[in-house]
Amino acid sequence: MATLDQMNEYFEKNRDTHLNQMKEFLSIPSISALSEHKADMKKAAEWLSSSFKEAGLENISIESTEGHPVVYADWLHAGGQPTILIYGHYDVQPVDPLHLWESAPFEPEIRDDKMFARGSTDDKGQVFMHVKAVEALMQLDGKLPLNVKFIIEGEEEVGSPNLVPFIEDHKEQLAADTLVISDTALHAPGQPAICYALRGLSGVQIDVYGAKSDLHSGVYGGGLQNPIHAVAEILASFHDQEGTIAVDGFYDSVRNLNEEERQAYKDLNFDEEALKQELGVTELFGEPGYSFLERTSARPTLEVNGVFGGFSGEGIKTVLPAEAGAKITCRLVPDQDPAEIVEKLKAHVEKHKPEGVKVTVTPFDQGRPFITPFDHPALKAASDSYEKVYKVPTVYTRGGGSIPIVADFDEILGLPVVLMGFGLETENLHGPNEHLTLENFDKGLRVLGDYYQALSALSKDELKK
Known part of the structure; x- marks a missing residue:
């Protein structure tokens, strides 16, 4: 299998090509909420389909729904190895107010080593990273260390109204051992995080x-x-x-927090006094016996x-x-x-x-709420891959918000879900001047390549939820 050094060399050699390809993807105004962009939604799905083919994936299809299409691809030649299902979305939010953008939202521009464009961090850029990580392993090894399936939808930004019926109708096609989603953020710059639960x-x-x-x-x-x-x-x-x-x-x-989970919150060293100053309030308030982070994500x-x-x-x-x-x-x-x-x-x-x-x-x-057990091997493998590249311990967090489709995947397919994102909360997702920090793009490619290999070392029994 390809080493991390070999992956470094491959990604460095192809960085300009990859960034130009990502610009092509980001230049398509795939706004799912606006009917005038229906043709652009189809164009984005077709672009993604071509990218899958170039990466070496197979059984590529653009599946119709009552709304915008779902794009599927796979590579299933790793006999006896686990299967990973990768979910993401190619649709983006509207761009209003346009006058607050410093560059055109669908004319990607790199400034200060950041890619500015609508969809750069949410979620086209992160989907693109998975495609290129797969491509790298195919180029370096001629094969993948495990079986891979992609399901990339075009309606996440409008509530995924047609995805649950699609999943239910394609349960056998989507069957896997682990679901991975990169549509979340690091805990802070340089600090990787795994979100293991959502409310x-x-x-x-x-x-x-x-x-x-x-x-x-x-x-x-x-x-x-x-x-x-x-x-x-x-x-x-x-x-x-x-x-x-x-x-x-x-x-x-x-389900109450266990001691290990509560210690993980303490290890974040969150400054509640600084938060009060930032928000302009004199006191925090909430359920007694819990910290601010616990109240806002785990209670x-x-x-x-x-x-x-x-x-x-x-x-x-x-x-x-x-x-x-x-x-x-x-x-x-x-x-x-x-x-x-x-x-x-x-x-x-x-x-x-x-x-x-x-x-x-x-x-x-x-x-519905969602949780993958704190000590699940799929999470531990993700943590190890982050740490190899970022050189700091990974933190474990719960998300205070809700992404209902994650719980739907969990309930319908019965998979452990790994949320390993490479964005930052400060990257203006949904707002003007959305961007992706390219340091995390570069590191994320290497993390994902390593993670696929780490998962291949686990048995299917170990990955069962």
Whole structure:
């Protein structure tokens, strides 16, 4: 198998070629949210298909969905070796506001050893790295050390509406031993990180109805229940004074952090005082007994995202509103079930709603939490490969946000999921001047090449979740 030195030589020799190829990919305005870019979506899928062929992959297909296509490719000649499934997306976010870009979003430009273009870090650049890592091993060894499958979709930025049906319809084709996703970030510059868990999501809207129309507060105020007062009372009942969620049974299924995980958080040496200064707040707040990082990534939450009702324009209007409401999202952790949480919220609202109003609770966004065991061999191999190249220990983190499709892969295919990204949180993904730091592009190619080889040394039994 190719050594790290041989990979270094290959990537150094071909760096300019690879950067020019990446520019070609990034120059395609594959904005999935805008219908006028449908042809560009097809063009990006075709470009990716050609890149797969050039890398030496086989069984390449552009699979139609009810929306934008999925691109598939594989190489399956490593008899008896594990199979890795690599997921990513070729669609990108819209570019507005355009006037804040220092260079055209689809005219890639390198400045300060950073590639500026929409999609450079999220996620075209990181997908491209996997393609080139595979190509390098094919060129150096004439084969791959393990079996590889790619599934790259074109609708991640619009919620992947057609990917779950595709996965369910192609379970045998997508069967593998490990799923790898590079659509996340390093912990900090020069500090690799493996995200081994993501929180799930349950969202609801609470609507409170009083009288059949808005009323004059001077005539009816004090004699009828005010829907805004009722909303405030309901919202106040969701937490105790210290920040613990007061919904009956909310924590029943929560998988608690073990000591090794809590020590990993401590090892990050996160500066909470510096965070307070950065955010302009005097105190942090939340569930007692947990650090800020634990609260925001490993513990469940219930947050009010918006409150509405009555008059909020300039000046004052003496009105008793007919209705009011609030929008709420809960971030969930293993092993909480989004549908069960919605039912607990409904029961809580029913229990705490005041007399004189009608209240409805309507669910909306839902996604399951995901976790790969902290000590899984696939994670350990990824950590070792990072450390070989970056020369520092890898940190383990949980993501506070939600990527529902990760949990869908986990549930449908039953695979351990390895989130090993090469972006940085400061690279303006989704914003103007999105970029990819080329130091991490260079190191990431070597990490991935080494990781494929490390995974090939593990048995299928070791990789079972």
